[in-house]
Amino acid sequence: MSEAEERYRAEVRRDLPRNYAAHIGHGMLGQTGFRLIQAPTFIEAFVVSMGGTPLALGAIRACQSFGMFLSPILGATSIEHRPRVLPAGLLIGGLMRLQVLGIALAAFFLTGAAALYTVGVLLALFGFFMGMQGVVFSFLMSKVIPIELRGRLMGLRQLLGGITAAAVGRVGGELVESGAFGNGFATTFGLAFVLTTLGLLMLLFMKEPVPPGRREAARVGQRLRELPALLRSDADFTRYFLARALAVMGRMSMPFYVPFANERLHIGGSELGELTFAYVFSMSASNLAWGLIADRTGYRLTFIAALCVWVGSVLLLMDAGSFELMIAVMAGLGAGQGGFMMSSQNLVLEFGSRQNLPMRIAVANSASELVGVIAPLLGGVLITVYGYAEVFWTGIAFQLAAISWVWIFVRDPRHRAPSTGGGT
Helix, strand or coil: CCHHHHHHHHHHHHCHHHHHHHHHHHHHHHCHHHHHHHCCCHHHHHHHHCCCCHHHHHHHHHHHHHHHHHCHHHHHHHHCCCCCCHHHHHHHHHHHHHHHHHHHHHHHHCCHHHHHHHHHHHHHHHHHHHHHHHHHHHHHHHHHCCHHHHHHHHHHHHHHHHHHHHHHHHHHHHHHHHCHHHCHHHHHHHHHHHHHHHHHHHHHHCCCCCCCCCCCCCCHHHHHHHHHHHHHCCHHHHHHHHHHHHHHHHHHHHHHHHHHHHHHHCCCHHHHHHHHHHHHHHHHHHHHHHHHHHHHHCHHHHHHHHHHHHHHHHHHHCCCCCHHHHHHHHHHHHHHHHHHHHHHHHHHCCCCCCCCHHHHHHHHHHHHHHHHHHHHHHHHHHHHHCCHHHHHHHHHHHHHHHHHHHHHHCCCHHHHCCCCCCCC
8 A cells, every 4th residue: 555545544534533423414404305305205296286197297207317317427527636526516515405495486486387397497407416416425425434334324324314304204294284384395395405405514514535546637528438448347337337227227116106105095295294204214214224234245235135125115015005004115115215225326436446436436327317217207108008007017127137137247346356446
């Protein structure tokens, strides 16, 4: 190990308590609004309340994925040469939060088709900045948190953030039920904006080290031309992101969980809040267990196990005949999706070298979100033509294919050789 590398690692260890606390604070508040936007409950219920069809709902969620597909490589090229990336993260995080505020204002002042089109555009912008933020913050974590501590950190911040978000989800259900301030959906989105903005400020306490080696600045076109060589250099990484894309294709059914339940159980605002609470809290609480398992065994195992939980929950959903069972279904979906998100994000950090890490994150995220554009649109078409069962079974088939692919073809990067991709 070079002297510069030794100094870098010593700096990471020295500032670890401070940076650990900053990540926890950001997770408790900064992710609250995003969890409510990402959860398959409030946005879906709002779209339905504005007269949106399944095809419109699928298109609106596809807008978000389209934005997330466009921007990761742009995010990678904008930070890979920088000694510090936190300032870019703060700027991008602020722009994301403005879209949440915009959704709240659209819900207050617009109705019908105007509200649906506006929310679609805002979700596309939200996804665009989220795609960049995914690269920036994953790279930032690889710099400030040692690899053997990331699982526990992710689990703890998800747990604490989930408690906050679940509470807001429960309150949001009551706000929707009572029509608070004239529009319960708008009030809920506005509350999410305030909390998530407070969380962003927690990152001001972080101290970011400067690594000893960085790539030279390059244009997006140059990095795109380098992608074939990057994929050829690590077959396991290439196989992994193909498996991740298959799993994301299974996400086609996500926007339709609540509309399906509503057809059977007639869900109101209070019930919507309880479903959101079950989903968000389970996603967050289970991440503590996923993180502990991953620190011991690696993220490949949690990737497979989380997808199994997700598939089992969708199977239970199709036979859910009571609201109590629907609560259990949403808890299972939250646990499965939370474990999948944690595993898929962290596996990328363990392949290859630190210098190529931003581009690896970007190509994996872009490939996943390109599929994420197609998936909800296809889901909307399948429901329109056939029905809910067909879209649920199709999603399950893709997820089983992803499980099989990882199980057979992808070696755990942590166990095949000493990791050089984790940064510290």
